[in-house]
Amino acid sequence: MTLLDYLQLPFAQNALMAATLVAITCGLIGPFVITRNMGFAVHGTSELAFTGAAAGLLIANDAVTGAFVGSLVVAGLIGLLDGQERERGSMIGVILAAGLGLGVLLLSFYHGFVTAATNILFGDIFGVSAEQLLLLSGMAVIVIIAMTVIYRPLLFASVDPEVATARGVPSRLLGVAFLFVLALTVAGAAQVVGTLLVLSLAITPAAAAQRLSTSPLGVAVLSIVFALVSADAGLLLSLQFPTVKPSVFVSGLSFFIYVAARLASPAFANRRRRSLAAEAAAE
Amino acid sequence: MSVTIEPAEERRLTGEDVVRLADASVRFGSRVLWRDLTLSVPHGEFIAVLGPNGAGKTTLLKVLLGLQPLSGGSVLVEGKPPHGGSSHVGYVPQQRAFDRDLPVRGRDLVEFGLDGHRFGLPLLTGQTRRRVDEAIRAVDATAFANAPVGTLSGGEKQRLRIAQALLGDPSVLLCDEPLVSLDIAQQLAVMRLIDERRRTAGTTVVFVTHDINPVLPYVDRVLYLAGGNWAVGRPDDVITTERLSALYGMQVDVARIGDRVIVVSDGGGPTCHHGTDTGSCEERR
Numbered sequence: 001m002t003l004l005d006y007l008q009l010p011f012a013q014n015a016l017m018a019a020t021l022v023a024i025t026c027g028l029i030g031p032f033v034i035t036r037n038m039g040f041a042v043h044g045t046s047e048l049a050f051t052g053a054a055a056g057l058l059i060a061n062d063a064v065t066g067a068f069v070g071s072l073v074v075a076g077l078i079g080l081l082d083g084q085e086r087e088r089g090s091m092i093g094v095i096l097a098a099g100l101g102l103g104v105l106l107l108s109f110y111h112g113f114v115t116a117a118t119n120i121l122f123g124d125i126f127g128v129s130a131e132q133l134l135l136l137s138g139m140a141v142i143v144i145i146a147m148t149v150i151y152r153p154l155l156f157a158s159v160d161p162e163v164a165t166a167r168g169v170p171s172r173l174l175g176v177a178f179l180f181v182l183a184l185t186v187a188g189a190a191q192v193v194g195t196l197l198v199l200s201l202a203i204t205p206a207a208a209a210q211r212l213s214t215s216p217l218g219v220a221v222l223s224i225v226f227a228l229v230s231a232d233a234g235l236l237l238s239l240q241f242p243t244v245k246p247s248v249f250v251s252g253l254s255f256f257i258y259v260a261a262r263l264a265s266p267a268f269a270n271r272r273r274r275s276l277a278a279e280a281a282a283e
Numbered sequence: 284m285s286v287t288i289e290p291a292e293e294r295r296l297t298g299e300d301v302v303r304l305a306d307a308s309v310r311f312g313s314r315v316l317w318r319d320l321t322l323s324v325p326h327g328e329f330i331a332v333l334g335p336n337g338a339g340k341t342t343l344l345k346v347l348l349g350l351q352p353l354s355g356g357s358v359l360v361e362g363k364p365p366h367g368g369s370s371h372v373g374y375v376p377q378q379r380a381f382d383r384d385l386p387v388r389g390r391d392l393v394e395f396g397l398d399g400h401r402f403g404l405p406l407l408t409g410q411t412r413r414r415v416d417e418a419i420r421a422v423d424a425t426a427f428a429n430a431p432v433g434t435l436s437g438g439e440k441q442r443l444r445i446a447q448a449l450l451g452d453p454s455v456l457l458c459d460e461p462l463v464s465l466d467i468a469q470q471l472a473v474m475r476l477i478d479e480r481r482r483t484a485g486t487t488v489v490f491v492t493h494d495i496n497p498v499l500p501y502v503d504r505v506l507y508l509a510g511g512n513w514a515v516g517r518p519d520d521v522i523t524t525e526r527l528s529a530l531y532g533m534q535v536d537v538a539r540i541g542d543r544v545i546v547v548s549d550g551g552g553p554t555c556h557h558g559t560d561t562g563s564c565e566e567r568r
Contacts, residue, residue, distance in 0.1 A: 159395075164400070169368070
């Protein structure tokens with residue numbers, strides 16, 4: 001079967017569509033994950049998506065819904081306990097460790113397909129049912145709409161919290177809202193790349209984008225493009241080479257893009273300095 | 284032909300006060316920051332707020348921003364109780380460091396002043412861009428407005444902060460130590476911008492500072508907060524050995540060297556280094 005044959009099949013089309021939506025959500029939240037220094041929160045949430053997925057498997061044989069519930073619960077916990085910024089790191093560590101232990105315990109009671117467990121950790125979007133793909137896509141659409149609405153005040157509050165508060169931006173409320181948006185995004189990404197590799201879509205594309213642009217909009221656009229290329233091309237490659245999981249290609253591609261962006265960034269910075277100097281001279 | 288007059292303009296013409304505090308108090312538990320503060324600030328006045336750390340200077344600004352409720356008394360800004368996000372109020376904070384790779388340019392920071400608090404996508408219309416450009420030009424920041432904020436000097440950032448605060452066309456500018464860790468030339472540039480705005484647009488300035496000297500040439504009155512008490516008046520009347528000793532409840536000496544004012548406490552060592560750039564301002568007991 002060639003790649004084109006695969007693409008005629010509904011399961012491949014649905015998977016590609018879900019991966020595309022998930023990639024857009026990851027690209028959108030990535031720059032905020034970096035600016036708000038929430039890489040560990042992403043990792044913690046995705047580990048807890050694992051616990052949720054294990055519970056989902058055990059109770060209803062549905063890892064996808066379980067992952068969404070698990071990451072939403074942890075977002076609520078972090079939001080609820082998030083009194084001091086300083087404490088957040090240790091708190092996420094505590095919740096992550098306890099939750100992951102619980103997940104392993106739950107899995108030891110599960111006697112279904114052995115691959116189900118590794119699918120949670122390393123992702124397998126092709127193993128996801130049509131209804132679950134629909135859920136995945138729906139969640140992604142919710143995230144995209146929510147991010148469109150809160151984008152501007154969230155950026156203000158992330159970059160310049162003191163002045164944003166003085167200007168009447170509800171910073172704390174936005175922080176909690178972003179946690180939930182992040183939880184939905186992470187649970188979605190976990191289906192494509194697995195809970196262990198979520199950061200390859202949620203942080204790597206944005207980190208690459210930051211190397212190449214200095215404007216918030218430029219970074220957002222590049223971050224989405226890089227996430228899309230990594231996720232979709234990764235999926236297509238794994239259709240071509242079915243023995244390798246999609247997550248391998250996705251994380252490999254996103255890392256490759258990051259390295260390329262790093263190598264290109266000195267040239268970018270030089271060009272930028274020259275154009276700034278020219279502007280200053282023109283003044 | 285009739286001329287429409289905006290409410291704010293009308294108040295300015297009739298000389299109504301921009302800020303009015305009556306018997307205002309702020310208490311945290313049993314600790315009283317200040318009590319029975321009564322103060323009226325008219326349009327175009329420059330008032331400096333002085334006092335040791337913990338005297339409640341920043342809290343006063345928070346009250347005027349509508350972020351801190353009073354424990355007693357009342358506060359009005361432009362005739363109304365203040366609320367968060369009021370366009371009457373501009374806010375200039377202390378300068379802070381940004382990460383060098385933060386993807387936010389100077390002009391993005393300025394643009395926050397216009398629409399940062401609004402929900403929805405940041406659609407940059409021609410009008411928005413023009414207003415942002417204009418505000419950047421007004422503070423002479425065009426040369427570095429497209430550089431990432433993490434690469435700018437303190438003085439450059441503060442000029443952009445002023446552009447940001449003025450974009451909303453506020454009738455009162457609240458400044459919280461905007462001169463901290465700026466060199467003297469940068470301090471002067473920032474003060475000139477603020478003073479120019481006050482003169483041309485009649486904007487009231489409430490300026491919290493630990494160091495009176497850079498602002499002394501511009502201030503009309505000072506509000507001195509110390510030990511739960513307060514004093515207000517012209518600098519020469521308030522910053523005196525007698526008034527400050529009464530405020531602090533201990534011997535405090537005021538010395539003048541040339542144009543500079545230095546306040547020294549009896550407990551050995553300066554109470555508050557007016558005139559130095561240490562940024563420390565300790566209350567000694």
